[in-house]
Amino acid sequence: MLGLRGCQVWERRRHNGRSHALGYLEAIIRYVASAAEGISVEDVQKTIEQTMPEGDLLMGTIAQEWILLGELLGELRGEQLGELRGEFRGLQRGLRQGLLSGIKVALKLKYGPAGAVLLPEIYEIKDVALLQAVQDWIEVADTPEELRRLYQPLA
Numbered sequence: 001m002l003g004l005r006g007c008q009v010w011e012r013r014r015h016n017g018r019s020h021a022l023g024y025l026e027a028i029i030r031y032v033a034s035a036a037e038g039i040s041v042e043d044v045q046k047t048i049e050q051t052m053p054e055g056d057l058l059m060g061t062i063a064q065e066w067i068l069l070g071e072l073l074g075e076l077r078g079e080q081l082g083e084l085r086g087e088f089r090g091l092q093r094g095l096r097q098g099l100l101s102g103i104k105v106a107l108k109l110k111y112g113p114a115g116a117v118l119l120p121e122i123y124e125i126k127d128v129a130l131l132q133a134v135q136d137w138i139e140v141a142d143t144p145e146e147l148r149r150l151y152q153p154l155a
Helices: 003-035 041-051 055-111 119-123 128-140 144-151
Strands: none
Touching: 055 119, 055 128, 128 144
């Protein structure tokens, strides 16, 4: 006879061995569900529930972890996308400000006070590519009016 103490030790070993085996099974399920083509999560769940009494509990735990993993990946992607958008907007603003400063200097140098008259409407242009074109056109336009004709239909 084992006695009370012996029964407790035996039960603990049986439980530890069982939880250890469940850990292996869980690892196998994770591998199969993530690596095997043509095997759906439902296929894995059905097989586990048929072969193990605790299968539904195990699948619930794995499903919860998959859901959590999906949520975490979604959050990470959202953060990365937000950071990229923020960086892009910052770069666009900086580029726009630099172009406007360059255009202001170029207008004053080439056309004097007559060129400064164009600044308020040029400041309204939000498109960085158009501002780059305006800056390039200053070199070839002979008058402020000619420059205005080049960018006004596009603004």
